[in-house]
Amino acid sequence: MELIYAVLVQPFVDMYLDPLIFIETVIKGLMAGVLYSLVALGFVLIFKASGVFNFAQGVMALFAALTLTGIMEYMPDGLPKWLTVIVALGATVVIMILLAVIIERVVLRPLVNQELIILFMATLGLSYVLEGAGDLMWGSDVKVLDIGLPTDIWDIGGVYVEQLDVTAAIAAGSLVAVLAIFFTKTRIGRALRAVADDHQAALSVGISLQQIWVIVWSVAGIVALVAGIMWGSKSGVQFSLSLIALKALPVLILGGFTSIPGAIIGGLIIGLGEKVVEVFWYSVHGGAVENWFAFMLALAFLMFRPQGLFGDKIIERV
Amino acid sequence: MTAVEQETGAEQPILRVNNIEVIYDHVILVLKGVSLEVPRGGIVALLGGNGAGKTTTLKAISNLLKSERGEVTKGTIEFEGNPIQSMNPHNLVEQGVIQVMEGRHCFEHLTVEENLMTGAFTRGGDRAGIARDLEMVYNYFPRLRDRRTSLAGYTSGGEQQMVAIGRALMSRPKTILLDEPSMGLAPQLVEQIFEIVKKINEQEGVSILLAEQNTNVALRYAKYGYILESGRVVMEGDAESLRSNEDVKEFYLGISTGGRKSFRDVKHYRRRKRWLG
DSSP: OOOIIIIHHHHHHHHOOOOOHHHHHHHHHHHHHHHHHHHHHHHHHHHHHOOOOOOOOHOOOOHHHHHHHHHHHOOOOSOHHHHHHHHHHHHHHHHHHHHHHHHHHIIGGGGSSHHHHHHHHHHHHHHHHHHHHHHHHHHHOOBBOOOOOOOOOOEETEEEEEHHHHHHHHHHHHHHHHHHHHHHHHHHHOOOOOHHHOOOHEEEHHHHHHHHHHHHHHHHHHHHHHHHHHHHHOOOOGGGGGGGGHHHHHHHHHHHTHHHHHHHHHHHHHHHHHHHHHHHHHHHSSSSTTHOOOOOOOOHHHHOOTTTTSSSOOOOOO | OOOOHHHOOOOOOEEEEEEEEEEEETTEEEEEEEEEEOTTTTEEEEOOOOOHHHHHHHHHHOOOSSSGTTEEEEEEEEEEEOOTTTTHHHHHHTTTTEETTOOOOOOTSBBBHHHHHTTTTTTTOOOHHHHHHHHHHHHOOOOOOOOOOOOSGGGGHHHHHHHHHHHHTOOOOOOEEETTTTTTTOOOHHHHHHHHHHHHHHHHOOOEEESSOOOHHHHHSSSSSEEEEEEEEEEEEEEEHHOHHHHHHHIIIIIOOOOOOOOHHHHHHHHHHOOOO
């Protein structure tokens, strides 16, 4: 009886009694969700275009953030901050694109026409290579990433909101908007979707798969960079960053592997869910829910709606 | 293309396949020396039953073989006099050779219009030209104009075939390799599609190499035909002469002049007359 009360009643009473904390928790959750979404977005892009589940997406975020901090460290001191940041960002983008070219040449091209599971294994290997390369190049200390994003805290009627979170939300939002336009309005975007639908047909109309793969991995690399910057600014650039890739997995199961809005909304639901459950159901579970909540939710989804919330419509003509 | 060009080019075929051999997976010999020619501005039919090698021949030309682990191991393929075996599909489409694959292969999650636009991929940013050609495709296939915003996956089989042909047309091809356009379509629709193909051939000057099992329809629209059997060309000739050939009639058109035969005779006849048996 007590348990039922604690699960079904008490949390909602708490929410009602202390609405400020509730709102704050919701905002915190959503903001954490945005970051999950950013990582999941990179997965979706590559999965859509090549059917490959890119295990290395999380490490790519880490690698991008490491590269960015590394380059900023090596920049001469006298320069104004904004110039340092812009140059370092530009250089990192170039490196991520180069990385995409190398991955296509060295990993994807030799494995063309192989089973998808083999490609998946290759990305698993890739994640270790990238982690090692990042370690080798920039060292394994936790680094502070400061590209001048606002870090103050707003006090809106008693609710505290971190400006960094808001920035992350805006960045994610604009990224999605840009990607949506890119996918529907441009020639390359259409070609990307065509490749996702039917490789053979895409080849037959002269779409070059190699070119498409380089583009899609570059875009995923840039998305990883944005994710890396946000995570890095929040909690420092460290190797545990690559573990967020694991959190992206339930996000994908929730949102559907092929849906960009799905990645965003899935991320938000998971971020929100784990924070709210953590805070308001504390007396039931005694804390540390954040580590497993997402996976439990994903498990429930796999049972009842395996294609996710926004998975590809399975087209069946009548 | 002007009439003068058409006339001077008439002697030299636009596409020449010279004794090619195709091997899949390094072991499976599928084509054992196929040669054929497509004259500029012509329609040529490639006939034969299931597994005769029609699709493989087309894919050897468009070089879609490589993605299926097939390989041209002997012979040459020339387009406008230049060898094209080593070109990838992207370059071939740029050169003007495009294949419309068997089974239509539309991009299901793209709208009809987006499908057509993907055909113009190799043309880059030529916006005005692409818009003009989109209009041209809609004029050939008015039905597609009405369905331009529907997802291709939700359109009918006939409409998908139109999308596939229209999509190829958007690349401004000189030669279309058309694989089994009649597959799974009602006879009336087949007729309609072939009429449009013929119109495209005449008005746009596009040469067409047509692989078909529907020998009857194919020989009515093509001027010349090749018959493939187990990876070899066993017969070729004008559409007219093929249509009146007794063997073609019996094996591919399903008409026989000799009246009813007893089963024993048929068996005997088949055994004796099987070209490569």
